[in-house]
Amino acid sequence: MYELTIKGDIASAHYLKGYQGRCKDLHGHTWAIEVTLKSNHLDSIGMVADFAILKKQLKEFLMPIDHVCLNDLPYFKDNNPTTENIAKYIYQNFAKVIAPLTIKQVQVWESESASVVYYE
Numbered sequence: 001m002y003e004l005t006i007k008g009d010i011a012s013a014h015y016l017k018g019y020q021g022r023c024k025d026l027h028g029h030t031w032a033i034e035v036t037l038k039s040n041h042l043d044s045i046g047m048v049a050d051f052a053i054l055k056k057q058l059k060e061f062l063m064p065i066d067h068v069c070l071n072d073l074p075y076f077k078d079n080n081p082t083t084e085n086i087a088k089y090i091y092q093n094f095a096k097v098i099a100p101l102t103i104k105q106v107q108v109w110e111s112e113s114a115s116v117v118y119y120e
């Protein structure tokens with residue numbers, strides 16, 4: 001089995017409903033995003049997929065959630081824009097972009113010392 005990881009980031013704002021702490025008020029993060037794919041199949045030249053294409057797809061996918069207030073997006077009206085829910089959103093929606101390739105996990109870093117991994 002092979003695992004490929006591509007990285008991206010978003011610099012966006014959010015606030016957390018129902019949270020008693022500093023994150024209840026509007027503020028920003030640069031979330032660093034690592035998407036790991038898994039496959040046991042290589043193409044005729046020995047690649048699972050072309051990193052250049054994967055990185056372009058991730059960049060385009062992240063564009064609508066970059067430099068925005070995440071709370072304004074439909075998905076995050078019902079799902080608090082926690083790092084957990086951001087990871088789940090990326091996992092479930094980027095999976096559609098890169099199908100038939102399979103995502104193993106999405107790891108989202110909200111700071112250099114705190115991250116969430118989401119997988120199904």
Ligand SMILES: [Zn+2]
Pocket residue numbers: 014023027028029
């Ligand atoms: Zn925050």
